[in-house]
Amino acid sequence: MKLQPRLAACAVLVSFAAVPMARAQQGFPPVPVPPGNPITFEKTQLGKALFFEEQLSSTGTVACATCHTFETGGSDRRSFAPDSVHPGFDGLFQTRDDVRGSRGVPSSNANGTYNSSTSFGLRDQVTSRRGMTVINAVYAPEAFWDGRATNDFKDPLTNTVLLPNRASLESQAVVPLLNDVEMTHMGTTWNDVVQRLAGAKPLALASSIPTTLAQFIQGKSYPELFRVAFGTTDITPSRIAMAIATYERTLISDHNRLDDFLGGNRNALTPQEQRGNQIFTSPQTRCIECHGGPLGTDHRFHYTGVTPPNEDLGRFTVTNAPQDRGAMRTPSIRNVALRAPYFHDGSAQNLEDVVAFYNRGGNVNAPNKDPRIRPLGLTVADQQALVAFLRALTDDRVLNATAPFDRPKLFTESDRVPSHYGAGTPGSNNIVPVHVAREPLSLDRSRITIGVDRGYGGSAAMLLFDAAPNTTGIPVLGIRLHLGVTPGLFMLDPIPLAGSGAGAGYGSIVLGIPNDPALRGKDVFTQWVLQDNGLQRLTSTDGVRLRIF
Ligand code: HEC
Numbered sequence: 001m002k003l004q005p006r007l008a009a010c011a012v013l014v015s016f017a018a019v020p021m022a023r024a025q026q027g028f029p030p031v032p033v034p035p036g037n038p039i040t041f042e043k044t045q046l047g048k049a050l051f052f053e054e055q056l057s058s059t060g061t062v063a064c065a066t067c068h069t070f071e072t073g074g075s076d077r078r079s080f081a082p083d084s085v086h087p088g089f090d091g092l093f094q095t096r097d098d099v100r101g102s103r104g105v106p107s108s109n110a111n112g113t114y115n116s117s118t119s120f121g122l123r124d125q126v127t128s129r130r131g132m133t134v135i136n137a138v139y140a141p142e143a144f145w146d147g148r149a150t151n152d153f154k155d156p157l158t159n160t161v162l163l164p165n166r167a168s169l170e171s172q173a174v175v176p177l178l179n180d181v182e183m184t185h186m187g188t189t190w191n192d193v194v195q196r197l198a199g200a201k202p203l204a205l206a207s208s209i210p211t212t213l214a215q216f217i218q219g220k221s222y223p224e225l226f227r228v229a230f231g232t233t234d235i236t237p238s239r240i241a242m243a244i245a246t247y248e249r250t251l252i253s254d255h256n257r258l259d260d261f262l263g264g265n266r267n268a269l270t271p272q273e274q275r276g277n278q279i280f281t282s283p284q285t286r287c288i289e290c291h292g293g294p295l296g297t298d299h300r301f302h303y304t305g306v307t308p309p310n311e312d313l314g315r316f317t318v319t320n321a322p323q324d325r326g327a328m329r330t331p332s333i334r335n336v337a338l339r340a341p342y343f344h345d346g347s348a349q350n351l352e353d354v355v356a357f358y359n360r361g362g363n364v365n366a367p368n369k370d371p372r373i374r375p376l377g378l379t380v381a382d383q384q385a386l387v388a389f390l391r392a393l394t395d396d397r398v399l400n401a402t403a404p405f406d407r408p409k410l411f412t413e414s415d416r417v418p419s420h421y422g423a424g425t426p427g428s429n430n431i432v433p434v435h436v437a438r439e440p441l442s443l444d445r446s447r448i449t450i451g452v453d454r455g456y457g458g459s460a461a462m463l464l465f466d467a468a469p470n471t472t473g474i475p476v477l478g479i480r481l482h483l484g485v486t487p488g489l490f491m492l493d494p495i496p497l498a499g500s501g502a503g504a505g506y507g508s509i510v511l512g513i514p515n516d517p518a519l520r521g522k523d524v525f526t527q528w529v530l531q532d533n534g535l536q537r538l539t540s541t542d543g544v545r546l547r548i549f
């Protein structure tokens with residue numbers, strides 16, 4: 001699949017057209033399918049439901065699709081947000097090694113209460129690497145940046161090999177479901193995950209479900225859907241993985257303007273993009289040696305000097321081979337323009353940054369750095385042409401999320417997410433306590449957790465509910481407390497805040513959700529009132545509107 005260096009070089013020497021021809025003849029490879037998990041319509045649809053199922057997370061806020069959005073090329077659309085930053089190797093924010101990762105769940109316990117994590121407090125934790133794409137991921141013999149998800153799939157319960165080859169997607173799929181940064185509380189077992197699904201109404205938190213998927217689900221429970229897909233109602237981790245992987249095998253992006261160009265339509269690329277293609281395939285840049293073939297990747301691991309090898313050992317953690325220190329798997333360049341920021345740490349903001357990185361020969365040197373990463377001496381026009389070329393590799397179906405990339409809307413993308421209003425009152429050290437409300441108040445869930453952070457540790461905090469928001473812009477409860485309890489307002493018993501001192505106090509409360517259909521469509525408004533032992537007075541958070549659905 002890899003165009004040999006020598007071939008690339010002479011092709012360019014012979015004629016510019018020869019390189020595209022050499023690539024076109026390779027065709028797009030067939031999808032690797034493990035014989036033990038053939039693709040069926042039913043498994044694909046079940047896998048699609050599971051991929052968008054936020055109820056698979058303990059908070060109801062994270063599905064696979066939360067971190068893998070098609071419109072952004074199958075990687076995380078939220079990567080540029082301020083709360084998608086991981087502090088990196090040094091554990092400190094706002095330093096060079098910060099990583100643009102993917103937001104998962106807050107650190108939490110089996111009973112639903114939140115912990116304060118060292119880096120993130122009660123905020124969603126963030127992965128220490130930038131997300132990858134699920135599109136065309138089926139072609140990677142080993143999944144993840146370091147390839148630690150291997151192509152043999154072992155039953156997570158028995159550790160026996162279920163699928164001996166071509167099953168890197170199955171091996172990968174079982175990882176996030178138990179991961180206490182990405183999707184779930186600490187100490188989650190497979191039994192917990194199975195119970196979560198068995199009791200859930202499929203895609204109850206999602207909306208705008210594509211017709212085919214909606215018809216497939218049509219009021220069925222997950223056990224029933226597993227029976228349709230696998231013959232019996234048993235929900236097992238291996239079946240979950242096999243269904244998700246089957247769906248991912250349909251996420252194939254095999255069409256862009258370069259394909260049209262290589263197919264003979266000489267107008268499919270502009271002259272500048274054609275020039276970029278020429279530079280990409282030239283012996284000067286040697287880009288194509290790692291990003292060649294129909295998939296735009298050699299699927300191999302290289303240390304290219306993005307970060308010092310010791311900051312993320314990459315492939316080395318799998319092989320222990322010195323030459324693999326810091327080596328990452330080459331990402332495909334298909335749809336690359338949609339996937340900013342770039343590299344395993346998200347340190348390159350855009351394609352201009354990526355090309356500048358290559359032109360200067362990388363950021364860091366180390367003995368095992370690939371010799372092809374060295375100063376290239378590209379002119380400004382060359383660099384612009386390369387960027388233009390990389391922008392031409394977008395598949396419209398991915399960009400527009402049309403079949404096979406059509407998808408439901410997630411709870412976190414809807415107007416059902418809790419919304420903040422008003423402002424809190426500052427406590428000691430002028431720190432305003434933070435209202436932590438992110439979970440769906442869905443009648444299909446049994447409980448919801450609401451937290452408070454940055455209060456005065458050791459003091460008490462009390463959650464108040466009201467049926468109407470405060471319209472004055474002043475914290476609701478400051479007023480209401482003085483006026484006395486009004487109809488609709490109620491308060492929960494105070495909880496002691498963990499932590500000690502100003503700004504270090506945190507706590508959370510787990511509330512049962514009554515399964516009362518009369519509540520659907522109603523809003524409730526919450527606010528925390530806190531005792532501040534430093535100031536010896538009450539403070540409060542802002543208000544939050546929770547929509548019941
Ligand atoms: C919290 C965000 C998050 C969630 C949730 C998540 N992923 Fe990922 N995904 C990532 C990150 C980050 C990586 C890269 C991690 C690494 O290499 O260490 C990744 C890597 C992958 C890969 C590897 C792609 C490749 O080319 O090797 C696949 C496939 C994938 N995820 C599928 C899934 C599936 C299926 C689920 C749900 C069961 C899921 N992800 C849930 C963030 C997430």
Ligand code: HEC
Pocket residue numbers: 280285286287288289290291301302303304306307328329330331332333336339341342343344345354355358359370372373386390
């Ligand atoms: C030695 C193999 C190799 C060569 C040569 C190479 N790349 Fe890469 N490329 C990689 C690897 C490995 C990564 C991921 C590095 C990381 O994240 O640490 C990467 C990342 C990228 C990315 C970012 C993709 C993403 O999703 O983050 C782009 C774009 C890219 N390369 C384009 C190019 C261009 C353009 C050239 C030529 C100027 C080139 N590459 C040369 C191996 C290579």
